[in-house]
Amino acid sequence: MHGKFITIEGGEGVGKSTQIGRLKDFVAGQGVEVVVTREPGGTHRAERIRELLLETSDEPMPSTCELLLMFAARSTHLENVIQPALARGACVICDRFTDATYAYQGGGRNLSTENIATLERMVQGTLRPDLTLLLDAPLDISAARASARNTAAGTSDRFEQERRDFFERVRAAYLDRARQEPKRFAVIDATESLEAVTVAIQQAIAERLLKLSPAPRS
Ligand SMILES: Nc1ncnc2c1ncn2[C@@H]1O[C@H](COP(=O)(O)OP(=O)(O)OP(=O)(O)O)[C@@H](O)[C@H]1O
Ligand SMILES: [Mg+2]
Numbered sequence: 001m002h003g004k005f006i007t008i009e010g011g012e013g014v015g016k017s018t019q020i021g022r023l024k025d026f027v028a029g030q031g032v033e034v035v036v037t038r039e040p041g042g043t044h045r046a047e048r049i050r051e052l053l054l055e056t057s058d059e060p061m062p063s064t065c066e067l068l069l070m071f072a073a074r075s076t077h078l079e080n081v082i083q084p085a086l087a088r089g090a091c092v093i094c095d096r097f098t099d100a101t102y103a104y105q106g107g108g109r110n111l112s113t114e115n116i117a118t119l120e121r122m123v124q125g126t127l128r129p130d131l132t133l134l135l136d137a138p139l140d141i142s143a144a145r146a147s148a149r150n151t152a153a154g155t156s157d158r159f160e161q162e163r164r165d166f167f168e169r170v171r172a173a174y175l176d177r178a179r180q181e182p183k184r185f186a187v188i189d190a191t192e193s194l195e196a197v198t199v200a201i202q203q204a205i206a207e208r209l210l211k212l213s214p215a216p217r218s
Helices: 016-028 044-054 063-087 098-108 113-124 139-153 164-180 194-208
Strands: 005-009 034-038 091-095 131-136 185-189
Touching: 005 016, 005 098, 016 034, 016 091, 016 131, 016 194, 034 063, 044 063, 063 091, 063 098, 063 113, 098 113, 098 164, 131 164, 131 194, 139 164, 164 185, 185 194
Parallel strands: 005 091, 005 131, 034 091, 131 185
Antiparallel strands: none
């Protein structure tokens, strides 16, 4: 688990934040430093960019502006948090990363995948997650979870106000990426109970990452 980069992906309300809380404890239990972070965000400047991305405003947000802001935030996040953490051997768990850009800006907004790939190379070089956990659920389930949570918290952002067909395209784009890179992705059925999803995530980690780096002998 040393120096591993794990990303957790999926649509709104599938359970990413909930599961990351549990995953953090599981990884820390292996005796590894864990850094939990999120995108867009993860640094002071990137969190400011996140606010720009999520705020509702009278000024329409061009899709290209949205795409560039995502990668601008990612650049400072990588440079200041993710790469230093990986270099010192920490396990980085990130709530959404570049697959979300392919899903939301590519699938959702229909921006060119080729342009996204160009920015990915520009900002990340060859850095890619070691493991991507895609929490997948039909829209009705994830939307109901997100809206129950938002009603309780009294919040809603610019993305959550998108239409149903947007989220259908996001989900399809995520699944498409998982099919293209089956070694990196583990698709987790997020319709299951909290407990069952936690177990499925731990199994994916045991199969894909732990066998590569056995725990140090005591
Ligand atoms: N497997 C599950 N079964 C039932 N409820 C769940 C499950 N996973 C999460 N929830 C509930 O659904 C709501 C949304 O979960 P959470 O905030 O973790 O989702 P998220 O993927 O982080 O959403 P967002 O994309 O909006 O950040 C929460 O109220 C959470 O308690
Ligand atoms: Mg969340």
